[in-house]
Amino acid sequence: MVFFSFGFFLFGVSVNKTIHYPKAKSLLILCDGGGSNSSRHYIFKEDLQKTANALGLEIRIAHYPPYTSKYNPIEHRFFPHVTRACEGVVFDSVETVKTLISRTSTSKGLTTIVHILDKIYETGRKYAADFKEIMPIVFDTHLPKWNYRAIPQE
16 A cells, blocks of 8 residues: 555656556545545545546545644654744745745655646536435445545446
């Protein structure tokens, strides 16, 4: 199983187009409970299913309950270092922020790769009218509201 901790990802492919996990059968994504990847949003589940279909890979989602993102291992281990790198600096441009975050690292060798997404995202998107009825998402028996899987459809 491959482990990622963000709602938006490019599966196992690095900047130089190297595929890191070609034999992976599933992917675990830990998501915060709010925002665009909220456990309540069907548009997230619909996009997740499309991603699972495109990758041919089962994607398991585990949402953190509200107000518990501090237990997210990435946020807990890395974001304090990003915050420290940005302390006392005026964000006068996106390039300034990119430079500061790019320089962030930990004593254990964790580093960042920063890409600026300048795409304009559509707001007010709605899920397909029949998605709720035909949704192939499989909800877990334990905490189904926060734990579920998107299994690739043929």
